[in-house]
Amino acid sequence: MVSINVLGEDYHDYISDAIPYFILFMGIELVVSIYKKKVGNIFSVSDSISSLSTGMSTLVLERLMPKGILSSIEFIGALYVYKNYRLLDTPEDSSLVWFISLILIDFCYYWFHRMAHEVNFLWSTHVTHHSSEKYNFTTALRQNIFQIYTSWIFFVPLGLIMPPKIYMFHKQFNTIAQFWIHTQAIDKMPYIVELIFNTPSHHRVHHGRNPKYLDKNYAGILIIWDRIFGTFEPEIEKPFYGLVHPLDSHDPTYSQVHNWFDMYEKSKKYKSISDKLKVFFYGPGWDKGLSRMGDSSMAPQPNEKEQKQRDPIPHSNIINVYIFTHYMVVSLTGIIMVSHFEEQVGSLNISLFFAFIYLSLTSFGAIFDRKRYAFHLELFRNILFIVATSPFTSATIQYFKVFYSLSLIFLIGKIFYPVLIKKLN
Incomplete structure (x- = not known):
């Protein structure tokens, strides 16, 4: 437990x-x-x-x-x-x-x-x-x-x-x-349910970036709070999801901290201390001359064409399978280790493995973002696992080493084969 x-x-x-x-x-x-x-x-x-x-x-x-x-x-x-x-x-x-x-x-x-x-x-x-x-x-x-x-x-x-x-x-x-x-x-649920409880329909509105959906439906379990305090909006038009200004990144660190940098950059536009403070304490849509929450009607109206432009160019199926498999391996292993095997593995080793998990998440994000260093970082990550686990001889670790060794061969081919072909041509 x-x-x-x-x-x-x-x-x-x-x-x-x-x-x-x-x-x-x-x-x-x-x-x-x-x-x-x-x-x-x-x-x-x-x-x-x-x-x-x-x-x-x-x-x-x-x-x-x-x-x-x-x-x-x-x-x-x-x-x-x-x-x-x-x-x-x-x-x-x-x-x-x-x-x-x-x-x-x-x-x-x-x-x-x-x-x-x-x-x-x-x-x-x-x-x-x-x-x-x-x-x-x-x-x-x-x-x-x-x-x-x-x-x-x-x-x-x-x-x-x-x-x-x-x-x-x-x-x-x-x-x-x-x-x-x-x-x-x-889809929408029976009226009495939609009246009292927060439902997928209500929460789709909350996640929508449509101008009429911004800052609506804050409910957790009961939608009655939004109805009482005037923040309720029913799902009428199709919601488009994401931020008004897209993140354009799959990096787990950047996704956590980017708005702090955005606030700092925005605050530099203003000379007065009061305006600088408003950047941090007013709504994210505030700008000078606007109300505390800004003007949601100024947000662009999303549409299907614009959504397609937002969608990233997909990777090949083999890359998607590679990342999905590695994600499942590191994440499930980490959860199982911390839940059931901490005494056997040791607290320090589990903490080191969790640091490896974060390196893995960063590497996966770099591949999705097509960073030029992405596959080299992933190559390093695979080598690191093989080297770091070399003192361990359990059968389970050996299976993992085989998995990472095969991944290493794949990555070497991914990195160097195109270079070789280019030189031969």
């Missing part, structure tokens, strides 16, 4: 339990999209691997940070308040308390999510999630590694009344419950 240690106590990690189901439903969604002959509109290998890579980046940073800091930061505030300043001793076995907690967690999530779109420096910790040009279950895992360092403050007041076990469950449940709304495979 995987647990989260918060203030010296262990709590169940429900999100880790959900990972196999995330993988299962991603597979089902892919099959459904193939059956409906819409796979090209819903998926691309580069976009999906990029989404999965940003999700894996969170696990990597959690592993490489001082133990417990990252995994517990989003829970510490509320639990500390409950242990030291609570107003009520709330029973943990009360059904009413559990129901009220679900409502309160979702209410706080709405305001965190809304502020993450309306305050530019908070948007910098959330923009990654919206950078996907496709919309499918993998998009749900495209998360920014810094978001939990800002989101936790919105949930601290709950510690005044909400007991730790209930808080830990519902905080994670709220995250897990939002996975299913990241899909195009589910």
Whole structure:
């Protein structure tokens, strides 16, 4: 059982339990999209691997940070308040308390999510999630590694009344419950469901870059908050996904930090301190002469032709299969190692492997972006694995060495064969 240690106590990690189901439903969604002959509109290998890579980046940073800091930061505030300043001793076995907690967690999530779109420096910790040009279950895992360092403050007041076990469950449940709304495979649902709950239709609007869809439908589980606070928009026209200004990169580091650089560059345009500060504390669409949130009607209206221009030139099938296979190998190995074999493998070795995972994600992104150094970096990555595991003699490691050796041969041919042909001609 995987647990989260918060203030010296262990709590169940429900999100880790959900990972196999995330993988299962991603597979089902892919099959459904193939059956409906819409796979090209819903998926691309580069976009999906990029989404999965940003999700894996969170696990990597959690592993490489001082133990417990990252995994517990989003829970510490509320639990500390409950242990030291609570107003009520709330029973943990009360059904009413559990129901009220679900409502309160979702209410706080709405305001965190809304502020993450309306305050530019908070948007910098959330923009990654919206950078996907496709919309499918993998998009749900495209998360920014810094978001939990800002989101936790919105949930601290709950510690005044909400007991730790209930808080830990519902905080994670709220995250897990939002996975299913990241899909195009589910059409609009019955009216009563669409009236109360956040659904795939409502959340497609939220991810749309259509001008009328910008900054709408912030709900987590319940859409009632958007209806109450005036941020609701129904799905009428076809949503086009991604950022108003496309990211144009699959690099896992750049996708996490690019808006910080954008804010800095934008702030240099202004002379007054107040205008410079507005770049960081007003909405990402703000400019001088506009309201705090900017003017969404100024955003370009997307269309099919423009979307095709945004889509990257696809790689060959053999490159896509190569990257997908290597991604699955490093990511699943890392998850299995940290979940079940830490004592046998050793904490240091697992941390080193997670650093290798991040190098792998960076290399995959470079290949997708067609960086001139991409295949040389990938060549180095394969050699590094073979050299680093040379002291180990277990049968499992030997299988991995064979896999990486075959990959090395493929890469050598990929890099040097075209050069040889060019010289011969």
